[in-house]
Amino acid sequence: MNISRLIFVLLLAPALSLQGEERNAEQLFFDANMLVAGGAYDEAVPLYEAGLSQRPSANLHYNLGNAYYGLGNFGRARLHWEKTLAMNPRHSSAATNRQVLLRELDLPEPSLSFGTRIAHVFSFNQWIWIGVLAFWWVLFSVLARRWKKSGWLTLSIGIGAAGLLAAAVSLVLLSPARQDAIVLDEGASLRVAPAPGSPVAAPLRPVMRVRVTGSYGDFSRVRMVDGQEGYLQKDQVEKIW
């Protein structure tokens, strides 16, 4: 009897602790929102960040982006809005705020191909789940069809295969963006070699989105939107993923 109680408590404890953590994260979220409403962005940022470490969500990243924007830290503002959009590509508020920021700074808005725009209906992770479930759907349909032949099962295989194909194409289209990063530092410069004294290949502005193509010690090799490549100190840039 005692042992079964102990097992029950042991099983329940993580669930209770998770619930407590969630409640705490929600409290942090609402406290931070109050601070933002009062204009105290600098006090709101640590609360949002604490909330993210306990219970991350797209809205938390979005609000944190807004708080950084209020502080004038545009690089981090864009970074968190991009994270929001990576989690939920249909987050219209994050997309709008990013658009506002880019227009303010006279930076080009990301141009997406037709296929990528379609792929953005779901997030990268959602496509992975769609692909995995479509795979199982196809497999079970094939097995069921071997058990008993039916036109419905053939249709089911077709639907599953279409889902699998759509997921595969979308993942191929979206996966390069997983290497994207946002320039954070005002003094960031694209250098021709991975050394602090190396000449500057091009000046960079915070908020710019670059693609990280490699890592060399304290430097990341990055490619800019115009195709120019160079090296950037790792602490001047942060990856979205």
Next chain:
Amino acid sequence: MIIRYLPRYFLRGTRRNERGFATLGGSFSVPKVAPVATCVAALLFAGLGDAAAAVRANASVQQSEMAVGQSNTYTITIRNAANTPQLERPGVPGLAFGRSASTRNATRIVNGVASRETSFSWSFQAERTGRFTIPGREIQVDGQPLRINEVVVEVEEMPAAMRERFSLRWNVPEGPFYVGQAIPATLQLYVRAGMNAGLGSHPDGSSDQFIRTDFPNEPRQRQERVDGRAFTVVEWDTVITPIRSGEGDLPVSLVLVYETGEVQREFFGPRAVQEQIRLTTPAYGWSVRDLPRAGRPESFSGAVGDFKIETSYSHDEVEVGEPITFSLQVRGEGNFERIQAPDFREAEGWRTYPPRAQMKEEGRPDRGVKTFDYILTPTSETVREAPAIAFSWFDPEEGAWQEAEIPPRAIKVHPQSRSSGGGRLAENETRDASAERDGPSLRPIATSPGRRQALLLPWRRPAFWVVNGGLGCLAAVFMIGIIRNRRAAQNPYLRVRSDAAREAKGLALQAVEAARRNDPLAFYSQARQSLRHFLAALDPPSHNPESLTWDDLETILRTHSFDEDSLARMRELFGRKDAVEFAGWRPGEKELEKDREIFEALLNQIVSRKR
């Protein structure tokens, strides 16, 4: 084979000589010549046959002596390899090898023995004089190491006659040069007027000390007289930037295809003979210095050149929160690409944004105007002047640092009026007023935290593996079911056995249940039926369980090597059903329990036989 054959022949020949059948100086009759020819032919064929078995490699060049720029061919030939290996392009400093090799395969059949030969050829040109060794290498062919010999090439100066006809050189301003300086340079190709020549490649070359802008795809052309001789000059403009100090140069080469003046007669008529030559810029030994540390202004942001600075403000009077544009124009010649926006010295009371930079070239990438547009927004009405800024650069002509100070500019800042909006909204206004008005406005914060979500790939979460593991197990069970079903459909034996076993299990459970509720008739009846089905499952499809008599069962039991004791216990158990049903015998509770145990033991015995 050869070793054995040779002595026999010569021994035989020697014997003939000794016996006087034939002498070396005598005339050979046909019968005497025939064995010799046969033997030589056999030797040749046997030798080739033997060679076909051995894998060999040989490297060679078309010409072991050549002139700078002249084309040559390096060939590696591999014989008798079953699989063609992949060979890397040779790399010798001073010799420019073509990117890809041309491959030639040939198969020969000699005396019934096939031999295969594969050749890899790279064309190359010499970039400078000297003795070059194309190193040998060891490769793996058919799993065996194979050594390729080294080849030596002597490269001499380009003949004077050739030099007078073509040359490639840099035209750069006089040095010294400084690290980061944008040096306007022109690559010049001189070709004697009247020669029929064309470019075989775009100029190319790099150095770890200099970087350069791309050469234009369409170079300029002009005519020039040098020492009274006319030349066609092809020119590519570029901008060279040294990236470290020291002596060095930026060698660039290109391939020129020209007509030699000779004519070759071919089937379709005469054809002008063409040759190609690689021209490389000579070594200049440019001297590059570091920017002097002494006197380097704090405001230095990478500019090296000769510049003039102009500034302008969009407004002199603004309200709090209203942005004004401050433009800093850097005009002149220099490394515009590397110039970064300078920072304001003190910007207290102002909110500043990263500036927008625009470059307007004036014919060359190192000449023009670069404009930095800063947005300044006063955050307080106590502000009286725009912040000061300085721009500094290094002038390589003068070899000195220059600095332009832009002093603070008086700006009237009025308190914010009601119509202009306020507070942080105003701070967040854009630099481009029109874009601000037309574009969307910032969305407010979210009021609910939303569902838990993280940028973590699904397979890094346990839930992913739990779901897939579950579905995988389900699929495996499904698959096993399908396989069993198919096997049963294909094999009636299995089906009967499976059906009988299933039926037997059900009956056994019912029997045990009957024993527990102390119902002897039901127990013995179900037990007998269950044993029939189990035993029928041992030997399907010859037996229908329902029709099995004790004699049939005994035969099955004996076939499967059941001992006498088991047979006796089973017979007793079978008889008790009739005793209960027809003789009115009623077993005690303990006796029924004991029979249940016997029944279970018998079942276990049958199941173990079945397996």
